[in-house]
Amino acid sequence: MEKKQYELNLGDHTITAQFTNLTEQADGSVMLSSQDTVVLATAVMSKDGKGNPGYFNLTVEYQERYYANGEILGSKYNRREGRPSEEAVLSGRMIDRTIRPLFDHRTTNAIQVVVTVLAVGNADPGILAINAASLALATSDIPWNGPVGAVHVGRENTEGAVLRVGNYIPQNYDSTDGGYTFDLTVCGASGVVNMIEAMAHEVSEDDMMQALNLANEHITKLEAWQQEIVTDLGITKRVVAIKDTPAEVVNVFQDVMATQVREGIFGPDGKKNLYHFEDEWKQKAEELWSDHAEAELYVKQAGDYYHHFVDDVLHEAALTGNKRSDLRDMDTVRPLYAQAGGVSPVLHGSGIFYRGNTHVFSALTLGGPDDAHTLEGMEVKGSKRFMHHYNFPPFSVGQTGRVGGFNRRAIGHGALGEKALEPVIPNKTDFPYTIRLVSETMSSNGSSSQASICASTLALMDGGVPITAPVAGIAMGVMIDTNDASNYKILTDIQGPEDHHGDMDCKVAGTRNGITAIQLDVKVSGVSLEILEHTLEKAKTARLHILDAMSEAIALPRTDISPRAPKITVLTIPVDKIGMVIGSGGKTVNEIRERTGAEISIEDDGTVFCTGKDGAADAAKEIIQSLVKDWEVGEKVEGEVVKIIDGVGVIVKFGGTHEGLVHISELATFRVEKIEDLVKEGTTLPVTVIKVDKDRGRIGLSVKKDNPNFFTNPY
16 A cells, blocks of 8 residues: 655644555545544545536535444334434535535536545544645645645633644534533634634634634644645645636627626615526527537637626625615615514514514424434534424425425524524523424525524424523625725625625624524635625624524513423432332333323433423322422322221222322221221221331221221221
8 A cells, every 4th residue: 555644743742644555546635634633534526527417516525424423323123224323414515515616617627525434533523624624635636726725613611712623523512511612613724714603602803813723723724724735745736627707608699798787786676686587697698609610619608708797897886985785885784574473373482583584584483302303423412402303394495496405505504504693592490391493485586594593493483492691693795805805894684686796694693692503605816804804793783683683573582482382390209219210121110101192201310300291290200209209107198998907907099100009907996807898999098007017018007096086987
């Protein structure tokens, strides 16, 4: 095996890049490792652009292999890996969002990057994967404007900002227990940032910028190390034929379309006109060049030129005239509408939120602890009691198309909303419910993911979930002068055309107190820290404005949950009595479930959750309390005779599950000749506890002690 190895000390650990001929038919590959975690990244570009689908054809795959964690997972009948887990999808999306802006999108060749996790140690394979993808591309002959670096930053309460490069950050970012108050993944190069994924516990804008600056310092080291490797390996990049737009296409467009496009894409109907002009131009192009030798190429280049022209028009308008496509001011948020509830009493909670033409409906469902989502992935195991899911049906943008199924974008947007809301969700002790939110995008014109955060907050409050603070989200954009990066204009609340043709989509969510989530994507090589600082400032102003509008719909969570939601009662039992409640093979707890209709969840510390409707939870709690109760001498209770022992006494069942003996001498004040003369099985008796033998689990009872006249002497 041919092998070449490079090392970098970053933070407290070493990252090792190993280049071998293991994957010699790939255009580029590297095995990157740190703290026993190993990932393999490969990059391949097709030999030509044949079969190009009409757009830049980049695919990124992040593959989990259970052997990487020394496990055999799956069902009894299928031990192969199935479709990607949510964690794999999100990791793949982060790689894609980092490397995509650094390609020339005029490239027609197909490009595929595949990252396979070979071993999981103490380092985060997701962070290593981004760096590995960068190295695989940078050391290949595929044209690409890298390398880039990726780092993880986590802040501990007790130690300020602490850098964690490639290390696991705890899954539960709880600021109340001394854990991490934010988890930040940052990617970039040459002093600019081109991807951010962050979750935070109401972190201030100043603290977030401190973390970004810290990340940038280490990104610079990673970039320099990768550049040294590229230089040492001496790879020559492949020359890919990229055809410029024919002058004939440009001239025709300028003659027949330029003026109306330049004027028509501004105003209330700007977005609609944008698509109308695109269709009109495509039709003209097909008519003009249908007989041309390269008709298909000409039509594609005509479409590409249209988008480049619109890019230039929107940039020029923003940079020179402070003009936006819908004529709003740079800092103005579109008209807002917020509604909490009012859809149907069947729902446990609901929210509707409008921002301009983006409309989202969110529904809340509450369940018991057993409804939590079980996680059994390669990297993440355990359970999740809070979930946010996002749907984007084709009708939301006035189109037809596939509905449902596996959708990476929907998974990514759902996860972003979940990150934004997780920091304000009450802990299990205070609110033991499993919480699921589903956001349905009903109409979309930019930033539906952030509207889903707002609608979900309304649904949580409508459902009586005692969140610590309302959360709102806003999408920010920027237009940068290609000739002078210091000349830029930040746009608040970007809509469709500004998202598509702008240089940045920076989503920022948070409360009045601070940031809870950030997601940054760019279409340029990156944005400066100065731009990010100003973006966060303007996002805060917009966020407060949105929170004001939401508070008019509902200021505080409702005091009670929906009567349609199940009730959960909580009790704590001694740990040594857990087995008593469960019973042999689960017999006792299953009997309680069948008797009451409640779901019962028992934790290792003795906490018991009883979940049910129509009094089921209370009934189950009462039975369990009685079952674990330590009876004391002198306590009085009613019980049912379940067995008669001739000449000895009767066994009485009381307190739901306890049994005790009433000796024949304790039945009455007179001598009892025959027990059946006084009682039969099923008779209810008032009894008093007169003896408790805890070691042997026996209880002595008496009727006559406190009820001497209960029986009439039959003799």
